[in-house]
Amino acid sequence: MSWRKDEPGERDAPRSYHHGNLREALIRAALELIARKGTAGFTFAEAARFAGVSPAAPYRHFRDRDELMASVALRGFEQFEAALARAWDGGRPDAFTALDRVGKTYLEFARGEPAFYSAMFEAGVPVAANPTLREAGERAFAVLRGAAEAVCAAMPATGRPPALMVALHIWAMAHGVASLFGRGDGAQRALPMSPEELLEAHVLVYLRGLGVNAAGP
Amino acid sequence: MSWRKDEPGERDAPRSYHHGNLREALIRAALELIARKGTAGFTFAEAARFAGVSPAAPYRHFRDRDELMASVALRGFEQFEAALARAWDGGRPDAFTALDRVGKTYLEFARGEPAFYSAMFEAGVPVAANPTLREAGERAFAVLRGAAEAVCAAMPATGRPPALMVALHIWAMAHGVASLFGRGDGAQRALPMSPEELLEAHVLVYLRGLGVNAAGP
DNA sequence: TGTACATCAGTGAACGCGCGTTCACTGATGTAC
């Protein structure tokens, strides 16, 4: 058609016959379309249109829509891991302060990246069946696992709960609050407090139940 | 075509020109199709085919696919409420035993009724924007709220947490564990314990954190 | 009890549309010499 794109959002380089980085552009197109219309209302053809290429072009990079979707989820897990690791920051200045940051980051990701979040947790992408995806998910979980280990290490040695269980509980709390109350879109419920406050209180009660004094020395 | 249906699953009455209860049949068809292929892979036309009627027939009962989807979610909330209320059973023989049953029932529903669960929580149905749906969701939540109140009533009057917060926390724990680990389909992660055990331990630690001795007298 | 009529649930044929997918192609890029 022309040298210009049909859609905005891809201004990085002047288009030539070769796109340059269509694979990336398609992932970003998918993200944008999922954010706009949910995981259901997003098609391979539309992603191509959004990226400004012919409907046949995506086939050079993805076998089908599902593979593109899986790539979005993979990218999501990678960014999720990075965000959580940044928040954890080696457990500085102490495990409880850092854990609180991790919780807030979890909620922030769910709200700020609803497309990633949907692709990772709600779109029915078969994470367990895809080794690359599963490992990316496990790397993200490993951050929570590390945090749980630090929390457990702060407990008296007798009666320490298994760190893995604590990590799974932390994950469930963050995921539960994020899914139910912390999405950007309309799935909001009226709440007497913010999701952040709700999660913070939840973790505090939980840690107290473990026998930890999270308020610090 | 013939007197027989194209698909099994609808044998209740011998079909005549009038279906008899097409509205019900369409909801059940939607459930079956969602269970098979997820919320995305289910169409209005296919639901009609599954119910054994022409593609125009559903328009007598639902404005469009979204309205059918919302009806599925509504039915889901109703059944969810009923199941939770049955499990709670007025808090007998004591709040903690009953709460444990409620948690197990939450997980059982998520696993046993994945189509309802998806429609209610993952399909992007705008629950908050639809009064009927929202109220049905609130009635289901009210069961958890009642359980939380009973748990709080078992605490010493000084330092009782707000029952609403406790209810939201219970919801988040159950929902988090169910969503992450307790779905029937492939979204399973390898776990060192069953979702039921994980949730039970989670609630126990949480209650201990509230200062409650859930092990009973 | 029987007949006439209004109602309305479901029919079936038709339509336009966008999607997924394929194909032979073409233009840009990189590399060997």
Added chain:
DNA sequence: TGTACATCAGTGAACGCGCGTTCACTGATGTAC
């Protein structure tokens, strides 16, 4: 430095398909008298 060639990313036209939606219709049901 320049030329020839291989590679391959993206084109654009084409297709079959199923979906959503509409329409005038028809058969079943219920009700008034």
